[in-house]
Amino acid sequence: MTPFPISETSPIEHGSGLPDSANVVVVGGGVTGVMTAYWLARAGQRVVLAEKGRIAGEQSSRNWGWIRQQGRDPDELPIMVEANRHWRDLAPQLDRDIGLKQGGVLYLGETEKDMADFEGWMPHAQVHGVDTQVLSRAGLADLLPGARGVWHGGLYTPSDMRAEPWLAVPALARLAAKEGAVIAENCAVRAIDVAAGRVAGVVTEAGRIKAPAVVVAGGAWSRLLLQAHGVQIPQLSVRASVAASDPLPLVADCGVAGSKLAFRRRADGGYTFAPSSFHELFIGPDAFRSLPKFVTQLKGNPFGTSYRPAAPTGYPDAWGTPRRWDADRSSPFEAIRVLNPKPNMGKLFQLRSLFARMYPDLPPVRFHTAWAGMIDTMPDVVPVIDRAESLPGLTIATGMSGHGFGIGPGVGRVVADLVQCNDPGHALHRFRLSRFSDGSKIDLGPAL
DSSP, X not given: OXXXXXOTTXXXXXXXXXXXXXXXXXXXXXXXXXXXHHHHHHTTOOEEEEOSSOTTOSHHHHSOOEEOOTTOOTTTHHHHHHHHHHXXXXXXXXXXXXXXXXXXXXXXXXXXXXXXXXXXXXXHHHHTTOOOEEEOHHHHHHHSTTOOOOOSEEEEETTOEEOOHHHHHHHHHHHHHHTTOEEESSOOEEEEEEETTEEEEEEETTEEEEOSEEEEOOGGGHHHHHHTTTOOOOOEEEEEEEEEEOOOOOSOSSEEXXXXXXXXXXXXXXXXEEESSOEEEEOOHHHHHHHHHHHHHHHHOTTOEEEEXXXXXXXXXXXXXXXXXXXXXXXHHHHOXXXXXXXXXXXXXXXXXXXXXXXXXXXXXXXXXEEXXXXXXXXXXXXXXXXXXXXXXXXXXXXXXXXXXXXXXXXXXXXXXXXTTOOOSSOOGGGOGGGGTSOOOOOOTTOO
């Protein structure tokens, strides 16, 4: 199989020297960090984005590529509707085709409960003007001609889109740089600089940057950095496996998800395949500490989580990963420049068989690439988007829980306004950091 397109051996595209100071430093070069830097630069802020490895090297390039409004938590939905508009506006400004296409997203209703859940989500779509519709069996058959299976119907949002994430996020980073953001790859932030009880900048492996504001958007690594500064978030990372096929005849132009299999058309004519509700958690120290917060999620089991005894060496929650280190010496963030988990090939081959049963008249499905990523998830499956009260000047944007790619341009705009003390334009109470320490009940919400 061909290797994943972004790795620590990829050429460094953004290697300019770091300034001594900035208005804002963004930690993490995934879609959230990139879009935060973009909107800050657009607003005239002197912003530096520091990425320990490569832009979009981790989950922001390894996701399904769905730009999905459908099924969102109701509090995320307004930001996602905004993000949908941004994707359409941004794509023509990019220096390459990112495969952005409106094909819609379809959920398969396999049980009567599925259909009831679909109906229950419809009021949220209607409030925000999203064109979601509940499909009958006949409507589903029209959308998936030739598919074999027993379904009660479906949920379909025609205005949802897709793009190729390993192309899109690097292109967005180049646009941010064009707007004036300074981006440094292979530049780990070892620590947040603190003076007089507030943020004073960051310590990177290439030196210090003075700044009154820091945004931590480090994905699976956010918890490790934050807890070193006394900011606790109950964030875990789960492994998700994905595969890409050789070109196949067109069977569905929309993204499709059932209880076990999700797939979507790719720009190269193949399909991206992933398990709909299966992830793997490597048990480590943070997993034990966070267990009480995750009880509600585990009971609902929305991720269909499987457990592994220990993470590989150097992973964020590996038993041997340091939780404290000297900022003047090499940190855990330099030990693994690009987190590149091995995919669960057994699970991916099962998906290939499921797809073959769904479309028995197609030629055999051949995978040409398979990969995995570490999804940073929160107990209630929605992110933290908030200022840290305990450390003035620090803003946190993490825990996107496997759906951060599509919403990234909207979250980035919100975070940029938070940093500048502007009205973010959306209610953010749901995403406050304090919900995990103020006695609030863990609320999974009616997301699908």
